[in-house]
Amino acid sequence: MSVEVSPKAAESGHDSAPRVRVLRSADLPEVGDIFREAFNQIYIRRGFEKVVRDPDTGLAIARAYLAHDPEHCLVVESEGVVAGSAFLHPRGNVAGAGPITVAPALQGSGLGSLLVDELCRRSDALGVPSLRLIQDAFNEEAYALYSSRGFVARSVFARASFRSEGAAKPILSRGARFSDLPRIGSLEQEMLGFARRRDYELLRRLGEIRVLEGRDGLEGWIARMVQGGAAAIGPVLSRSKAGLEQLLLDATSDLAAGTEVRFLLPSGCRVSVPGRVRLHSLCNYMVRGSFAGLAPNYIPTLFPESG
Numbered sequence: 001m002s003v004e005v006s007p008k009a010a011e012s013g014h015d016s017a018p019r020v021r022v023l024r025s026a027d028l029p030e031v032g033d034i035f036r037e038a039f040n041q042i043y044i045r046r047g048f049e050k051v052v053r054d055p056d057t058g059l060a061i062a063r064a065y066l067a068h069d070p071e072h073c074l075v076v077e078s079e080g081v082v083a084g085s086a087f088l089h090p091r092g093n094v095a096g097a098g099p100i101t102v103a104p105a106l107q108g109s110g111l112g113s114l115l116v117d118e119l120c121r122r123s124d125a126l127g128v129p130s131l132r133l134i135q136d137a138f139n140e141e142a143y144a145l146y147s148s149r150g151f152v153a154r155s156v157f158a159r160a161s162f163r164s165e166g167a168a169k170p171i172l173s174r175g176a177r178f179s180d181l182p183r184i185g186s187l188e189q190e191m192l193g194f195a196r197r198r199d200y201e202l203l204r205r206l207g208e209i210r211v212l213e214g215r216d217g218l219e220g221w222i223a224r225m226v227q228g229g230a231a232a233i234g235p236v237l238s239r240s241k242a243g244l245e246q247l248l249l250d251a252t253s254d255l256a257a258g259t260e261v262r263f264l265l266p267s268g269c270r271v272s273v274p275g276r277v278r279l280h281s282l283c284n285y286m287v288r289g290s291f292a293g294l295a296p297n298y299i300p301t302l303f304p305e306s307g
Helices: 007-012 025-045 057-068 111-125 140-148 178-192 197-206 241-252
Strands: 002-004 019-022 073-078 081-091 094-097 130-136 152-163 208-214 217-227 230-238 260-266 278-289
Touching (some): 019 111, 025 081, 057 073, 111 130, 130 140, 208 241, 230 241
Antiparallel strands (some): 019 073, 073 081, 152 278
C-alpha cells in the first residue's frame, strides 16, 4: 500500500514525486540511519550533546515498531529514495505519533509535512479523538509544523537523568506477571483515560515491568529498559506520590553504581528521585483533539509514544 501525496504529479506520471507509503523490512537500515542523524544533528546544532549514542538505536526502534504497529509505520520517498519516517500508535481513544524524522539534507523541503499530514489523516480515519506527540521545545520548526496541523502544547516535560548510587535498598514491588496486565490496564484507564495492553507486552519483552501492591489492590507500576550503562524509565504510574517514589527507588536500586537513569519529568509531577537530577532539555506535550489532563503521579514514556 502507498499513499500518493502529490495528485498532480501522479496524474502526470512523474515517479520521482514525493510520496508516503507503508514501511517495509528492506527500509529499516535507511530509516535507522536517518533517525540517528536527524536527532543528533538537531541536538548538536542547538549546543547539546548527541542524544542517540548507540548507532543501532534507530534501527532497533524502527524494527520494534514495524513488528508492533506494522500497518501504521510510514516512510516518505523523495526521488525514489527513503528520506524519512513516521509512526502512529493507535490505542483506543488515544493515538501517539512519533518518532517523526527527515534526513537532515532534505529538511525544509516539505517532506515532514507530508508525513504529519498522513499521520493525522490515518488517525482521523480511525476515529481517534486525541492524537498526541512529544516535541523538543528548542525545535521551533517542528513546533510550527505541528501547530499548523492543529496540535496544541498541553504540558511541558523535562528530559532528565540521574546517576544510580548502586546501593541496594529494600524492594517492595515485584516483577509483573502476565496476569497483572489487565490490572495495569484498568489502572491506566482509570487514571489516564486510556490503556495500552499491547505496549505492556512489548515492554515486558524488551525490558521489565514491576508492580506495587497497595491495601486495596494495585498501587502502581513501572517499566524500565537497561542497555549498557543507561536505563530508560517509563511509564510510571501510581495512585500516590509515595507509591511513585517507591517504584522509582525499586527500579534503580539494583543498577550498577553510575548507571545513567533517563526519564521524562512532567511539569506537574512533584517527586523525589533517588539521585541528583540533571535537566537536559524541555519537551512540549502536544495534543490534537481532546485532552483531560495528565495524572499527577505519572511519568510518561517515549517507547512507544502513545501517551
